[in-house]
Each structure stands twice: as C-alpha cells, then as structure tokens.
Amino acid sequence: MRVALFVTCVNDTLFPGTGQAVVTLLRRLGCDVDFPMAQTCCGQMHLNTGYLAEGRRLARHFADVFAGYDAVVVPSGSCAAMVREQYPKLARAASDGHGGHGGHGGHEGHGGHGDHGGHGTGGGPVPSGAVGGYEPRAGEPAPPAGESAEAGPRVYELSEFLLDVLGTEDVGAYFPHRVTYHPTCHSLRGLRLGDRPLRLLERVRGLELVPLPESEECCGFGGTFAVKNPAVSAAMCADKVRNIMDTGAEVVCATDNSCLMHIGGTLRRQRTGVRTMHLAEILAATEDPAKTAAAGAARGVAEDAATTAGEGGAVTREGGAVTGKDGATAGDDSAVTGEDGR
Numbered sequence: 001m002r003v004a005l006f007v008t009c010v011n012d013t014l015f016p017g018t019g020q021a022v023v024t025l026l027r028r029l030g031c032d033v034d035f036p037m038a039q040t041c042c043g044q045m046h047l048n049t050g051y052l053a054e055g056r057r058l059a060r061h062f063a064d065v066f067a068g069y070d071a072v073v074v075p076s077g078s079c080a081a082m083v084r085e086q087y088p089k090l091a092r093a094a095s096d097g098h099g100g101h102g103g104h105g106g107h108e109g110h111g112g113h114g115d116h117g118g119h120g121t122g123g124g125p126v127p128s129g130a131v132g133g134y135e136p137r138a139g140e141p142a143p144p145a146g147e148s149a150e151a152g153p154r155v156y157e158l159s160e161f162l163l164d165v166l167g168t169e170d171v172g173a174y175f176p177h178r179v180t181y182h183p184t185c186h187s188l189r190g191l192r193l194g195d196r197p198l199r200l201l202e203r204v205r206g207l208e209l210v211p212l213p214e215s216e217e218c219c220g221f222g223g224t225f226a227v228k229n230p231a232v233s234a235a236m237c238a239d240k241v242r243n244i245m246d247t248g249a250e251v252v253c254a255t256d257n258s259c260l261m262h263i264g265g266t267l268r269r270q271r272t273g274v275r276t277m278h279l280a281e282i283l284a285a286t287e288d289p290a291k292t293a294a295a296g297a298a299r300g301v302a303e304d305a306a307t308t309a310g311e312g313g314a315v316t317r318e319g320g321a322v323t324g325k326d327g328a329t330a331g332d333d334s335a336v337t338g339e340d341g342r
Helices: 009-013 016-028 044-048 052-065 077-095 145-154 158-165 185-190 196-202 224-228 230-247 257-269 279-284 289-306
Strands: 002-005 032-034 071-074 155-157 178-181 208-210 251-254 275-278 316-318 321-323
Touching: 002 016, 009 016, 009 257, 016 032, 016 279, 044 052, 044 077, 052 077, 071 077, 071 158, 077 155, 077 185, 155 158, 158 196, 158 279, 178 196, 178 230, 196 208, 196 279, 224 230, 230 257, 251 257, 251 279, 257 275, 275 279
Parallel strands: 002 032, 002 071, 071 155, 178 208, 178 251, 251 275
Antiparallel strands: 316 321
C-alpha cells in the first residue's frame, strides 16, 4: 500500500517528532510511506478567518500533491476533518459557480465557541447574503469539483487508518506509563473517532490507561478562538488541566498537537510534571527508553517556545501579533503560527 504522510503545519514547524513517529509506526506495520515535499497548509486557518480564496487555492494544491496515493494519513483530527468536510463543500460551491463555504468549527478542535463553531462564515471578510457564504471576486481561481472532492475520501486520521484500513489494534508499542486521553473536538465531533484511539492505547504494553473526567469538554483552544477570547480560553483550559490532574496521569495524550500545546503550556506553567504526547508518539514507542525520553524533551522545548504567555495560559497580542512565551511573534491571527500554527 502506497501511503503519503500529510504532516500538517503545526507538526512540521513545532513537533516534527510526531511526523517521524508516524513514519516509524507505519513502516513497522509494512506500509510504504512517502512524504511529498511539495505539501503545504491544508488551508483551514485561512478558511476559518474568511480568506476563502487563499483557502481554495491551498485545497487545490493539496489535491494535486496527494493525487495517486492509496491513502493519505494525517496525525491531526482537525486537518483531516478540514479535508474531508470542507474540501467537498468548496468543490461543490465551485461547480455551482459560487466561491465556497465559510468557517470550519475552529482550529484543531472545535464546534461551538464564537467564530469557530459549526459551519458559519468564520468571522472573516465574507460578503453578506452570498450563496454558500461567499461570492468569488473576479478572476479568482476555484478548485475543480473533481479534484478536491476526490482527495477527501482517501484521507485518514492516524487511528482511523490503523483500525479501519490496516485492521490492527496492537501495533507493537511499549510505553510503561499512566496515561489519560483527551478527545479533541474535531476528532470527537467532526471525524467521530469514537473509541479508536482508546482501543489502540489499551493494547500498548505497560501502559495504564485512566479515564479523563469530563473528557468531552473542550480544552479551550479552538485556534483563533484562543486569540480572540483569551480569558474564556484560559478558563476552559484550567478546567481541563484540573481534570487531568485528578487522574494522576503522567501523560495526557491526544490526536492534535495544537490542543496538546495549549494544554501543555498550562501544565508546564503550573509545574505539574504531567507531559503531553501525541498518540503517534506513544504508538511508535518501544522498549528503548532513551528515544522516549528524547521525544519528551523535544516536546517540552517546543511548548516552552511556542505556547502563549497570557495570564493563566491565555494568549496575548502586541500590535496585532501573537506573542509567545519567550517573546517570539507569529504573525496575525489568521495564522497563529507558534501558538496554534496550523
């Protein structure tokens, strides 16, 4: 089976170890894994903030880059949901002569807060009254209906691919730690992953899986929601961290690194000692403790550098830029690179 890894922007920029873990895992399971170097962003952050022309161009590019593969594996419930849910809508709108469909439920996680809930306009500069939420400007390119729509069905979030395509629950992992699992909003409500990640974690040797109280509650990230509503975002994350602490877990696991980065920033600022790890990193772990320790250290560095520095874990903005903990800035809130960074 010829498989392509779509690593996503946040993983490529801040958590490359997650992409490496996916490749290690899939090759261990007998897959021929490619990494198309021409891949870029899926366009979610553009679509969410109203830059629909830019989002549509990225959708077309995605379809071109990943054409011909048997499957495209994505270590992100959010980006997988973007491709599967929004690309066909963009394609249908293009074929009908309209520009697209605004908004996607937020950035790595959401349905339900402010501008990132449901399928609204995304809070961006979308003309009112337009069919499908958007009327294209003159000369603006649109993805052919067949291209973007065709790419969607071949795209799988990692746990979907392992269980639904490869048909395996035991991937040969070893991770002797107490772990709790946070279902991110897009994986839970968009992709409806259900218990797939839990079934995989239950088969990891040495791992003690403990339930997370109020697990279906959002962590408060939601991409640009965390920028535009920092106080609410921080309060939601505080609730999530309190529930994580109640489990006594050493590690909190999820399918989306930007949500983990949001949670991890609060965990680290409170000096809880609880680590965050992507599902792929746990499933790729073996009995080599040095590699596991190195992966954890790398995540800590990324979280220190990239999580935002607002009070209680909220994000702050200076002059329209998103400012990170160590003073690093990351552009405007249409591309929250360094905090959300998708």
